[in-house]
Amino acid sequence: MPIEITNDVFGYQAKDNGKKILTVFFCDVTFPYRKYQERTVCEIRDVVLYQANISQKTEAMHLIYKKIEEDYGEPPYIPAELDYDAKKILSILFSQGLIPKIQLLEPEFEQYKHDLSSSKAGKAAKANIVATTTKLYVSSTPRYGALPKKSSVIERAPRSYNKDRTQQLLRHVATQLFHFCKVNHYEPVEVQLLYLEGSLVIATNSIEATNFLSAQLTPELLKHILCTTYLVPDEQESKALSRFARKLKARVYGKHTFAHKREQIIQKLLREFKKSVIDTRNLAKINFEPGQIYLVTNINNGVQHAEMHLLQVLKFFEDQSGHAYGSPVIYGKKRPCFTCHISLTQAEQEGLEFSFNNYPGLFFFGELKRQTETSAQETVHTLTYYRDVYTSSSVPTNGYCTLSDSEDDGTPHAAHKI
Ligand SMILES: [Zn+2]
Numbered sequence: 001m002p003i004e005i006t007n008d009v010f011g012y013q014a015k016d017n018g019k020k021i022l023t024v025f026f027c028d029v030t031f032p033y034r035k036y037q038e039r040t041v042c043e044i045r046d047v048v049l050y051q052a053n054i055s056q057k058t059e060a061m062h063l064i065y066k067k068i069e070e071d072y073g074e075p076p077y078i079p080a081e082l083d084y085d086a087k088k089i090l091s092i093l094f095s096q097g098l099i100p101k102i103q104l105l106e107p108e109f110e111q112y113k114h115d116l117s118s119s120k121a122g123k124a125a126k127a128n129i130v131a132t133t134t135k136l137y138v139s140s141t142p143r144y145g146a147l148p149k150k151s152s153v154i155e156r157a158p159r160s161y162n163k164d165r166t167q168q169l170l171r172h173v174a175t176q177l178f179h180f181c182k183v184n185h186y187e188p189v190e191v192q193l194l195y196l197e198g199s200l201v202i203a204t205n206s207i208e209a210t211n212f213l214s215a216q217l218t219p220e221l222l223k224h225i226l227c228t229t230y231l232v233p234d235e236q237e238s239k240a241l242s243r244f245a246r247k248l249k250a251r252v253y254g255k256h257t258f259a260h261k262r263e264q265i266i267q268k269l270l271r272e273f274k275k276s277v278i279d280t281r282n283l284a285k286i287n288f289e290p291g292q293i294y295l296v297t298n299i300n301n302g303v304q305h306a307e308m309h310l311l312q313v314l315k316f317f318e319d320q321s322g323h324a325y326g327s328p329v330i331y332g333k334k335r336p337c338f339t340c341h342i343s344l345t346q347a348e349q350e351g352l353e354f355s356f357n358n359y360p361g362l363f364f365f366g367e368l369k370r371q372t373e374t375s376a377q378e379t380v381h382t383l384t385y386y387r388d389v390y391t392s393s394s395v396p397t398n399g400y401c402t403l404s405d406s407e408d409d410g411t412p413h414a415a416h417k418i
Contacts, residue, residue, distance in 0.1 A: 001016065001017050003015070003016050003021065003056070003059060003060050003063055004016070005060075005063050005064055005067050007067070007071075010025055010026075011023050011024055011025040011026060012024045012026070012064045012067060012068065014060030014061075014063060014064055016052070016056060016060075019050075019051075019052075020050040021049075021050055021052040021056055021057055021060040022047060022048060022049045022050060022052070022057055022060050022061060022064075022089075023047070023048045024044055024046075024047050024061070024064050024068075024076075025044070025045040025046040025047075025048070026042050026043060026044050026045055026068070026076060027042075027043055027045055028040050028041070028042060028043075029041050029042075029043045029077070040072065041072060041074060041076070041077060042068050042071070042072045042076040042077070043076065043077045043079065043105070044076050044077065044078050044079060044082070045079075046082070046086075047061070047082055047083075047085075047086035047089070049085050049086065049089070054089075054092075057089050058089055058092050058093065061089045061090065061093060062093055062098055065093070065098070065099065075099070075100075075103050075132075076103065077103055077104075077105050078090060078099075078103050078104050078105060079105045079106070080104075080105065080106035087111065090112070091111055091112050091113075094112040094113065094114060095113060095114060095115045095121075095125060096115070096121070096124065096125050096128055097114050097115070097124070097125035097126060097127070097128030097129035097132070097380075098128050098132065099132070100129060100132050100133050100380075100383075100384045101114075101380075101381070101384050101385075102384045102385060114129060114377075114380055116373050116376040116377055116380065117373055118373075122373075123369065126365075126368055126369060126376065126380075127365070129380050129383065129384075130146070130363075130365050130368065130383075133148060133149055133380075133383045133384055134146040134147060134148055134149060134363055134383060135147060135148075135149050137153060137362055137389075144362075145337070145361070145362025145363060145364055146362060146363045146364070146365070147338070147362055147363055147388075147389045148363070148382075148383050148384075151388045151389065152388055153362075153388070153389055153390070153391055154388050154389070154390050154391075155390075155391055155392070156359060156390050156391070156392050158392070165258065165259070165260065165263050166195060166260075166262050166263055166266065166326075166329050166331070167329060167331045167355070167357075169251070169252075169263060169266055170193040170195065170266075170329060170331035170332065171331055171332065171333065172226075172244045172247060172248055173193060173226060173248070173270065174191040174192060174193050174202075174331070174332040174333040175191070175241070175244055175333045176225050176226050176228070176230070176244060176245070176248065177191045177202065177204075177213060177225065178190070178191040178204075178333050179230035179232075179241070180213075180225045180228075180230075181204070181209045181212065181213065182230075183230065184212065186206065186208060186209040186212045187206055187209065188204035188205060188206050188209035188210075188306075189204065189205035189206060189209075190204060190205045190305065190306045190307075190332060190333060190334050191203075191204050191306060191332055191333050192204075192306035192307050192310055192330060192331065192332030192333070193310075193330070193331060193332060194310040194313060194314055194328065194329070194330050195262065195266060195326070195328055195329045196288075196313070196314060196317060196318070196328045197288070197290055197317065197323070197324070197325055197328075198265055198269075198289075198290025198291060198324075198325040199269065199288065199289070199290055199291065199292045199293065199294060200266065200269050200270075200292075200293045200294070201278065201293075201294040201295075201296060201310055201313050202293065202294065202295050202296065203295075203296040203306040203307075203309040203310050204306050205304055205305055205306050207297070207298070207299060210295055210296060210297050211297050213295060214275070214277055214295040214297050217273065217275060217295075218273070219271070219272065219273040222270065222273050223253055223271075226245070226248040226249070226252060226253075226270065227245050227248060227249040227253065228245055229241055229242040229245045230245075251267070252267050252270050252271065253271065260326070261325070261326055262325065262326030262327075262329075265290075265325055265326070269291070269292075269293055270293075272291075273293055274291055274292050274293060275292075275293055275294075275295065276292045276293070276294045276295075277294065277295050277296075277297045277298070278294045278295065278296045278297070278298075278313060279297065279298035279299075280296060280298065280299050280300050280309055280312050280313065281298060281299070281300055282298075283312070283313065283316040283317070286317075288317045290325060294313075296309045296310070296313065300312070304366065304367065304370055305336075305337065305339075305340050305367055306332060307330060307332070307336050307340040307343075307344060307356070308340055308343060308367075308370075310330050311330070311343060311344060311347055314328055314330065314347075314352065314354060315347065315352065318352060318353075318354075323353070327353055327354060327355065328353070328354035328355075329354060329355050329356070330344070330354060330355075330356040331355075331356065331357060332357075334361065335357050335359055335360065335361035335390060335392075336356065336357055336360060336361065337360070337361050337362060337363065337364050337367055338360045338361060338362060338363035338364070338379070338382075338383075338389060339363060339364065339367035339368050339371060339375075339379050340367060341357075341358075341360035341361070342360075342375060342378050342379045342382055343371065343375045343378075344356045346374075346375060346378055359390040360389055360390065361389055361390060361391070362389055362391075363383065363389070368380075
């Protein structure tokens with residue numbers, strides 16, 4: 001017989017076959033909300049436990065928690081002053097990811113931890129956290145993903161890259177390579193580039209796509225790819241792609257002289273295209289030197305997004321020559337997803353000097369599954385405490401076009417194949 005939940009003005013009670021399992025006493029807390037509104041939430045006062053086994057008590061607590069969420073429109077808040085046995089039950093629900101940390105009235109509560117390990121329980125906890133803290137984001141275009149429940153999607157207006165020529169250049173190159181893969185029926189999902197110490201590193205989300213690029217690319221073909229206009233179903237995007245091709249043709253292969261050394265080096269790298277490959281499982285064996293374009297063709301199991309391959313390379317080879325050739329940049333076709341953005345930000349906070357796209361895109365569960373425990377803690381924390389995500393408005397104004405972000409997936413329908 002399933003556990004039965006009843007409630008009166010003071011508490012919620014869970015019973016099994018008429019036998020009490022636990023009672024949760026609560027009070028309503030009302031506070032001003034926005035300008036003229038009020039919001040009433042439920043705060044747990046006390047939990048009284050009766051004779052029952054621990055799994056029954058845990059299930060009962062979870063059911064009451066969900067019932068309160070249904071009644072109040074949000075889950076109950078949990079004070080620090082509960083007694084030991086009640087905390088034990090709650091800590092199990094925390095560990096399983098069924099209660100997010102934001103419900104704690106004392107955020108410093110150390111004994112409550114989500115299990116974010118790579119164990120089976122850890123994976124289930126990650127799934128529960130995603131279910132409790134995120135909502136699906138779907139729009140009319142083929143976009144999907146998720147975002148923290150209370151946050152919103154902010155559409156960023158098109159921007160100028162006047163001050164960020166390296167970022168612009170890397171984005172254009174990444175976008176052209178992306179479409180080249182697509183017309184040849186490879187699905188890179190994303191292409192990202194890292195500028196580091198006089199070299200470029202290219203990564204995609206698909207090892208097959210990177211291997212394809214690695215096998216095919218020559219200086220001549222790269223020139224051809226960068227100067228080709230790829231056509232996609234979206235007219236605005238096609239126009240933007242045509243501008244990318246024109247700009248690359250003029251700036252990389254024409255008489256253009258970039259004002260800064262870093263872009264001059266990238267121009268030379270693209271023109272000469274000296275190819276090398278990187279196996280991220282064995283970075284110590286690689287003699288990383290200036291003047292090369294590296295492709296990440298072999299990767300650690302468990303890492304998928306292009307930015308994460310590049311971050312690994314950057315962390316390993318950074319600081320070899322004090323950025324004699326200009327500081328490192330990671331930039332690609334799309335925004336870093338919510339999860340990768342957290343790993344990038346964390347690396348920056350730990351003292352790694354580099355620039356990247358600072359506006360996170362949508363959240364993808366797959367990346368959280370693959371994140372290390374420390375980064376996953378950070379992601380869950382950010383998911384719990386809300387963070388807005390960004391998409392790009394594709395309306396070009398002032399000649400700028402943001403073209404793409406972490407969700408768009410324009411499939412080219414006509415362009416050259418090899
Ligand atoms: Zn990502």
